[in-house]
Every structure is written in structure tokens, then in C-alpha cells.
Amino acid sequence: MxxxxxxxxxxxxSSRGMRFAALLLTTAAGCGPLEAGAPEEQSAPSASDVAQVESELTQVTGxxxxxxxxxxxxxxxxxxxxxxxxxxxxxxxxxxxxxxxxxxxxxxxxxxxxxxxxxxxxxxxxxxxxxxxxxxxxxxxxxxxxxxxxxxxxxxxxxxxxxxxxxxxxxxxxxxxxxxxxxxxxxxxxxxxxxxxxxxxxxxxxxxxxxxxxxxxxxxxxxxxxxxxxxxxxxxxxxxxxxxxxxxxxxxxxxxxxxxxxxxxxxxxxxxxxxxxxxxxxxxxxxxxxxxxxxxxxxxxxxxxxxxxxxxxxxxxxxxxxxxxxxxxxxxxxxxxxxxxxxxxxxxGLTGGGGGTGDTTPPTVNLTAPANGATVSGSVTLTASASDAVGVTRVEFYVDGALAGSDSAAPYELAWSSTSVANGSHSLSAKAFDAAGNSATDADTSVTVSNSGTSTPVTVSFTSVAADDGYIKANSDGSLPALGTLTGLALGRGTDAKFNRSFLSFDTSGLPDGATITRAYLTVAYSSGSGDPWASPAGNTLVLDVKTGTFNAAATETADWGVAANASAVASIPKFTLGTTNSADFASAGLVAINKTGKTQLRLRFTQDQAATAYLFVQDGANAKLTVVYTP
Missing domain, CATH: 3.40.50.1820 (Alpha/Beta hydrolase fold, catalytic domain)
Structure with a gap:
């Protein structure tokens, strides 16, 4: 040496130095110290990953x-x-x-x-x-x-x-x-x-x-x-x-x-x-x-x-x-x-020459429907035309500057529910991306939303009631499950071979008793994970059940694992590995199960038990939201 x-x-x-070494390790690793009881996360690329790419590198000495x-x-x-x-x-x-x-x-x-x-x-x-x-x-x-x-x-x-x-x-x-x-x-x-x-x-x-x-x-x-x-x-x-x-x-x-x-x-x-x-x-x-x-x-x-x-x-x-x-x-x-x-x-400045296409020309894009100045209501199909010499990879649609969704294949369309916004004027735009990463935006469309015959929809979000949240590890052999103790809520199967379900509670008593709920969806935030619970077994799906009130009178208990819901599998949650994501809109049975006079509790679960260790941790408290759209 x-x-x-x-x-x-x-x-x-020194002890201070070793602490710093650990901190620097997490600096690159992208994860903090493991919570007590959490499955161990990967902290470095596998040997096979390194071997796969190392063949393209040549070491230089001297x-x-x-x-x-x-x-x-x-x-x-x-x-x-x-x-x-x-x-x-x-x-x-x-x-x-x-x-x-x-x-x-x-x-x-x-x-x-x-x-x-x-x-x-x-x-x-x-x-x-x-x-x-x-x-x-x-x-x-x-x-x-x-x-x-x-x-x-x-x-x-x-x-x-x-x-x-x-x-x-x-x-x-x-x-x-x-x-x-x-x-x-x-x-x-x-x-x-x-x-x-x-x-x-x-x-x-x-x-x-x-x-x-x-x-x-x-x-x-x-x-x-x-x-x-x-x-x-x-x-x-x-x-x-x-x-x-x-x-x-x-x-x-x-x-x-x-x-x-x-x-x-x-x-x-x-x-x-x-x-x-x-x-x-x-x-x-x-x-x-x-x-x-x-x-x-x-x-x-x-x-x-x-x-x-x-x-x-x-x-x-x-x-x-x-x-x-x-x-x-x-x-x-x-x-x-x-x-x-x-x-x-x-x-x-490296993408404009060499062996690539040298494409620096953005695509053309035009929001073709609805027409500028149109009055719309209910479900509206946003349509755009886009073209590019290299190829269009996707078109994103925006409502009032917020991303509403995207389409990766022509004809570029998006079904947008105008009931999600208040009656009045709203701006629409479309942004196209080509295969070289260039982009262009058409933002000259304004429409008037008028959902006649109904009251103006109201959107309200409820944050999770952390005291009532929790997750349960159910033993694979059918024995008594144990309550989880982590801040994040577990889903999937951890290293202890137990299956996990999580519970989120929302105080929805602020909804008017006479309100007609037209839409609801859950927003969850990624905390950490290991493996791919969506793919183990193939076709696994993360869904949620709705309980009018709570699955048990007290905070989360082991018996909640098997309590019947008022509405089961009312919405699915797409695969995600960072940030936040929204569930699909609740089915009608899920909307009916939302409690206007007290708490509404959601149970998150995978439809199939994992064939191998794989888990997802989501955050509760202020990082979990139930959004409800209703008409008074």
C-alpha cells in the first residue's frame, strides 16, 4: 500500500471516520440505514451486472x-x-x-x-x-x-x-x-x-x-x-x-x-x-x-x-x-x-454529429380536438397530430399546465374527465417528443367546461390518519400474524417468508351527507423495496379494498387480515419504483363504501402471494392521500 x-x-x-464512511456509502447507495425489521436492501451492483458491462472497458496503466x-x-x-x-x-x-x-x-x-x-x-x-x-x-x-x-x-x-x-x-x-x-x-x-x-x-x-x-x-x-x-x-x-x-x-x-x-x-x-x-x-x-x-x-x-x-x-x-x-x-x-x-x-453538444442521426429538429405537433374556444362537458377526448422525420416517441397532454396523461402511438389520444375541474375556462396543450429527444409544444387551445344539469364538482383530498395505519405480516403457514412496526407500510413478502398487507385510514367525515361521490383515487408514495412483487408470480396486481369505517374498532390489529371489506379490489395501483403514483379510479362499489360520517379505511394487498422474497414499502401519514370528487 x-x-x-x-x-x-x-x-x-476512528469511530467518527467509520461513521462517515457509512454515511458516504449511503450517499451513493441512495438509501439510508435500514429500519428495524426491514428486509435487507442491495447496496451494490451484483457481480453479474458488473461482468456484463466490464467487457467494454479497457484498463489503462501508467x-x-x-x-x-x-x-x-x-x-x-x-x-x-x-x-x-x-x-x-x-x-x-x-x-x-x-x-x-x-x-x-x-x-x-x-x-x-x-x-x-x-x-x-x-x-x-x-x-x-x-x-x-x-x-x-x-x-x-x-x-x-x-x-x-x-x-x-x-x-x-x-x-x-x-x-x-x-x-x-x-x-x-x-x-x-x-x-x-x-x-x-x-x-x-x-x-x-x-x-x-x-x-x-x-x-x-x-x-x-x-x-x-x-x-x-x-x-x-x-x-x-x-x-x-x-x-x-x-x-x-x-x-x-x-x-x-x-x-x-x-x-x-x-x-x-x-x-x-x-x-x-x-x-x-x-x-x-x-x-x-x-x-x-x-x-x-x-x-x-x-x-x-x-x-x-x-x-x-x-x-x-x-x-x-x-x-x-x-x-x-x-x-x-x-x-x-x-x-x-x-x-x-x-x-x-x-x-x-x-x-x-x-x-x-455531442448529439448533433458523429455516427448518430444528428437530428436536432423538433417534431411538429397540433392539438386537434377539442377546438379552441369549444365548450365541453363530461368525458372529453383530447386528440393531437404529431410527426417527425426520426419518429415520434410520445405525446403528452396537459390541462392548465398539469400533465394529464400521454399516448405513445398514433392516433395520439387521451380520455379526460372534465368533471375533475371546475366549470369555466381551462387551457389545453400537447407536447410531442421525437426519438432524438427533441420536443415541441402546441399550447394555443382554451376550452370552457360546462357540466350543465349538475352542480360544480368539488375535489377534496384527505391525508392518511397515521395512528390508524399499519401493516400485518401474515404467516404463510396460517398461524397468527404479527403487526409490523416500521414507519413505512409493507406489501409483498419479506425475508421472513410472511405475506404483508397494509392499512390506510382517512377521516372522510367532512364530506356532506348529501354529496354524490363521482370519483375517488388513492395517491401513495414509494419508500423502498426489493425485488419485483408485481412479477412474482407473473401477473400479480396491487389492489385495494374499502371499508366503511375501519376493519376493527381499535388501531390496526392482527385480525384485520381476514375481515371482510365493504368493497373489494375497487382499484389497482400501477407498478412504480420511486416518487408517487395514483391508483386507478375507484369502481362504483368503492365510491359507495366511502364513509361520509366517519373514517374510511383502505386495505392494500397483492392479489397473489409472492413466490419469492419481494416487497414494496409505501409511506403513510401526509404522504398518502385519498382524493374524492363529489357534487353537493
Missing amino acids: SGRSTRRFSSFT FGTNPGNLLMYRHVPASMPASAPLVVVLHGCTQTAAAMENTGWTAAANVYKFYVVYAQQQSGNNSSSCFNWFEPGDIARGAGEALSLKQMVDAMKSAYSIDSTRVFITGFSGGGYMVPVMLATYPDVFSAGAVNAGGPYKCATSMNEAFTCMSPGIDKTPTAWGDLVRGAYSGYTGARPRVSIWHGTSDFTVKNSNATEAMEQWTNVHGIDQTADFTETVAGFPHKEYRNSAGTTLVETYDLTGMGHAVAIDPQYSFPGSTSVCGATGSYLSDVNLCASYYQAKFF
Whole structure:
């Protein structure tokens, strides 16, 4: 072990250091410490996952003095042109270089023809294999890990024909914090960078500060943040790198306040203000751009609503002109139907040439029905026409700016219930996406909702009554089940071979006695999970039962497992692995069972027992909502 490795390892041998190592592990892992009694979650990619992708990487040794003692891997696509770009990819804690291929960068490189360097930390330098983004000796120009990463770029330039003006860097979590290190210390090397679940440069310069930096975050003025970057390479007067910032709004490991601070830092570095010059929604997620006076986007942010600590992927998306898809599901990768590697490559300017289609032309889209100015009522079919030279992948429909649904095949249609909004004027729009990720919006339609002959519908949401919520583990052998004790509510089958059902209570006594309930649905939030309970056995479905009142007079009890409901399987809940989702609308029997004079209790269950260990945890309390639409 080198002297440097010995120094790094010994810094984690104290109890405080070991605690920090555990924290850094969860920083990349995307999950906090396990709740008591919870099935154990995967904390790293499986050996088969790593072996599957590692074949595309070649290790490079002797790439410089390597003072940071890092490992270097490269990916070189076939038939590379002269003066090709280079992207450096940095993993998170507990991860490897090979694991980061599942974020889609190798697939993108094969299509768009750019080189990729995957850097890898060694456990001898950091016991959780985190890049040392908080160590002063590793985040300064000409020293430590920062210099090692720069030497990897130099080695690639010596070996291949690389355009020095098109060198980029992206990273996740600990690697996400290391990206601004490289942009600040080597602005003469990197033209742009992408930060996934990271934070601003010099958010921490010690182990203690790193705790606070990750959560709850550190607040500085934009100028103070900018000064830290300017001080990293004093006297530098050249162009500064552009920055793309991606963060899940439900990231409780690295709080998303880090994204705001990073935006403030880099807008200040570029001499622009902190007010977005362009705002749109991409695949349902807010996207903001901060531009200079010439209209060039220098900083952009993606707020990944409901996503935790992870990299956004979309395995259903194929890179243009190929069968390669954007990433593969696995540890710390969230399938949110948004391909971060594609949009970051697009921000870098890599998608307009090379071996891909070079398509930068957005599709055409037109909301054809209902007509602008029309008066509508009841169920309304929203219809759009869309076309594109490469191909339209989906059309999203919006009502008053809120996503109502989407259709992925022509004719593009969506059934919308106008009773879900009040009578009066409402705006409708359609947004089309093509296979290259370009999008276009038609937002010039306004309709008047008039549900004549009935009173104006009223929508009300009830939050879960946490004291009455709970879950029951029913023994597979028929013996007495036991009550669950976790904050999250379990569904499926855990490692103890017991089957789980959960109960959510809502005080619906605020509904008028004479109200006619026309619609109801449940909103639940993902907490954690393991395996795929929907697919074990095949065709398994998550449904809910409704009880007028509660399944038992007291709080959740073991006998509730077998109590008859007033209405069974009134709605299903689609498969989801992060954020929140809505159930289908309740069947008529479920609407009748909603209690207007007291509590309404819902029992969530899978229709079939799991053939293997698989479970889902959902949140209760304020994170579970029953929405009821009624006419007085």
C-alpha cells in the first residue's frame, strides 16, 4: 500500500471516520440505514451486472504520476473520426467504473462517436470507494485526485485524436461533487460538466463539513460561492465551463438544496443572474436554463420530482440510429422515463454529429380536438397530430399546465374527465417528443367546461390518519400474524417468508351527507423495496379494498387480515419504483363504501402471494392521500 493509501485509510479508522464512511456509502447507495425489521436492501451492483458491462472497458496503466492513486478505464467505439470529443465519467461511493456504464454513456458513445474515460477510486484511498471531494489535498489544481483525473485526459490526448475544446465530465453523488472540483481547478481542460446528486465546489473541506454539506446543506451567497471557484485557479481569465445540474427532489442523502447552491455558484461564475431565462417541462420534470445576453445556456437544472438519490435513466429509449438503450435498471439507477446521459450529451453538444442521426429538429405537433374556444362537458377526448422525420416517441397532454396523461402511438389520444375541474375556462396543450429527444409544444387551445344539469364538482383530498395505519405480516403457514412496526407500510413478502398487507385510514367525515361521490383515487408514495412483487408470480396486481369505517374498532390489529371489506379490489395501483403514483379510479362499489360520517379505511394487498422474497414499502401519514370528487 502506498503512503498516500495508508494516509487515506487511516483517516477512517476512528469511530467518527467509520461513521462517515457509512454515511458516504449511503450517499451513493441512495438509501439510508435500514429500519428495524426491514428486509435487507442491495447496496451494490451484483457481480453479474458488473461482468456484463466490464467487457467494454479497457484498463489503462501508467497514465502519469497519478498522485491520487486512482484507476483508469477507457471505452473506444469502433470507427472513430479524427478530433473526436472525450467524456470523463465518475462513479458514486461503493460503485465501480464498470457499474457506471449502466447509466448509458458507453451506449451514447457508440452512437455519437466520442471517447469515454471511466475513473475508479480504490478502497485503499477511501474505505467506501468515494472520490475524496472534501479533502483539500485532492481538490486543488496540480495535486491529488484532481491531478490524477487531469492526467487521464492527457493520456487520452496522447493516444488518440481528441478535440481539446470538447472535453467534458459527468459524475454521480461523490463523483457528482468531484465534477465541480475539476471544472473549478481545470477550466482550461473541461468545456462543460454535469452534476448528478452532487453539490457546489468547496462545499466541504473537511470530514465534519461534509456531513453538513450533504444534509441539510450549506447556504452561501452566489458571490461567496463564485469566489471559491475563482480562487481555484487564480489569474485565469479564459472561458468557464458550462454546467448541467440534476437532482432528485426526494433525495434525502444529498439534499436537493445542493442543486440550488450549485446553480448559484456557477451562474455567478459566469456573471449571469439567478433568474431562469427559459423554463419547460421535460418528461414531466421541471427544466430551467440560465443564459447570457447572447442567448447561450451556461447553466441548466433538472428537478427530478419524486426521485431519490440516483441517476435518471430510461431503458425504453433507444439512441437514434441504433438498438442501444439508455441505461439498465440497477442499484442507484432510477427509471423515470428520462435519459440523463442523452440530455447531458445534448447539453455538451455531442448529439448533433458523429455516427448518430444528428437530428436536432423538433417534431411538429397540433392539438386537434377539442377546438379552441369549444365548450365541453363530461368525458372529453383530447386528440393531437404529431410527426417527425426520426419518429415520434410520445405525446403528452396537459390541462392548465398539469400533465394529464400521454399516448405513445398514433392516433395520439387521451380520455379526460372534465368533471375533475371546475366549470369555466381551462387551457389545453400537447407536447410531442421525437426519438432524438427533441420536443415541441402546441399550447394555443382554451376550452370552457360546462357540466350543465349538475352542480360544480368539488375535489377534496384527505391525508392518511397515521395512528390508524399499519401493516400485518401474515404467516404463510396460517398461524397468527404479527403487526409490523416500521414507519413505512409493507406489501409483498419479506425475508421472513410472511405475506404483508397494509392499512390506510382517512377521516372522510367532512364530506356532506348529501354529496354524490363521482370519483375517488388513492395517491401513495414509494419508500423502498426489493425485488419485483408485481412479477412474482407473473401477473400479480396491487389492489385495494374499502371499508366503511375501519376493519376493527381499535388501531390496526392482527385480525384485520381476514375481515371482510365493504368493497373489494375497487382499484389497482400501477407498478412504480420511486416518487408517487395514483391508483386507478375507484369502481362504483368503492365510491359507495366511502364513509361520509366517519373514517374510511383502505386495505392494500397483492392479489397473489409472492413466490419469492419481494416487497414494496409505501409511506403513510401526509404522504398518502385519498382524493374524492363529489357534487353537493
